Amino acid sequence: MVYEKIRAIICEQLSISEDKITQATSLTSDIGADSLDIFQIISNLEEEFGVEFTNEVAEQMKTVGDAVVYIEANIVK
C-alpha cells in the first residue's frame, strides 16, 4: 500500500506512467528527477504519510525502494 501511494505521487509529479517504476528505479538516472523534483516529491510524501524527511535523508534517497523503506520504518501506525 505504501509503495503504491509513493509510486502514484512520483508519477504525478514527473508526469510519467506507473509502468515506468519499480522499487529498484533510480529517481535520477532512470526517471530523470532533478533536485527540485525530489524535494517536491518529498513534500508530497510528507503530506501523504505524516513522515518528516530531513535534508540528509532526502539526499540519501536514491531509489523508489529507499522511500518505501524509510516511510515504512517511520510511519506512525
Add this chain to the structure above:
Amino acid sequence: MLKGKTALITGASRGIGRQIAIDMAQSGANIALNYIGNPNEAEALRQIILEENVSCAIYECDVSDYNASKKMIDDVLNDFSNVDILVNNAGIARDNPILRIKEKDYNDVMDINLKGSFNIIKHLYPSFMKRRSGTIINIASVCGLRGWQWQASYAASKGGLIALTKTVAKELAGRGITCNAIAPGLIETDMTASLTGDKKKDFIASIPLMRAGQPSDVSKLAVFLASDLASYITGEVIKVDGGLCI
C-alpha cells in the same frame, strides 16, 4: 498580449495593483483578485474587469497568514485550473524614524510585504513547477535599492523582496519560470497621499522627469514582463522612478 493567461494579483483593490489588474484584463488575461478589507472596492473592480470579456474572481485573504494563503491558492487553482502570472503587490508602509517605529508596525510591514510574497510564491510553487511555465512579478520599491529615511521597515521589506526575486529567478529558471521585480519611485496612490505641500514639491524637484508617476506607469511594465515578449528576462529589478535613482 496576455490572451488566455490567468493572473493572480495580490493587494489588487487599490493603487498600483488595481491598475495592473485592469491593464492585464485589457490585454486579455483572466484575473484572480486578492484583497483585504474592502469588499466593495474589490467588487467594483471585478465589474470593471468583467467588461473586458475575461473571467474574474475575488479572494479576500491576508497574505501574511501562511495557512490562509494556502487556502486562497487552492481556491484560485480550483476556480481557474492554473495561474500563469503572479503579481505580488500587496504591501503597506508605516513611516517613522527608527526611534519611533513600534515593534508591531515593523512586524506588520515585514509580514505583509515580504513574508506575504513568500507565502504566495511558496504555495504556487508546486503548480508552477509541474506546468514548467509561469512568471512572477514582485512589486518592490526604489527604497529597497537605496534605503530611505523614515522607511526602515518598508525599505528592509522591499530589499528583502528584491533578494527573494533573485533567488526565485535562479531556483526556478530550470523550469522555464521567470521572476522579476519592479521598483517604483514616487507613484500617486493612496499610499503616498500623505506626502503633501512643500515636502511633495521638494521630492518632485529631485526627480529628473519632474513629476510623480501614475499607477499606469508601473502597470504597463507589469504587462510587458508578464507577456511572452519578456520570456528571456529574469532576476531583474526594473526601476519606474522618473530617473530618481540615476
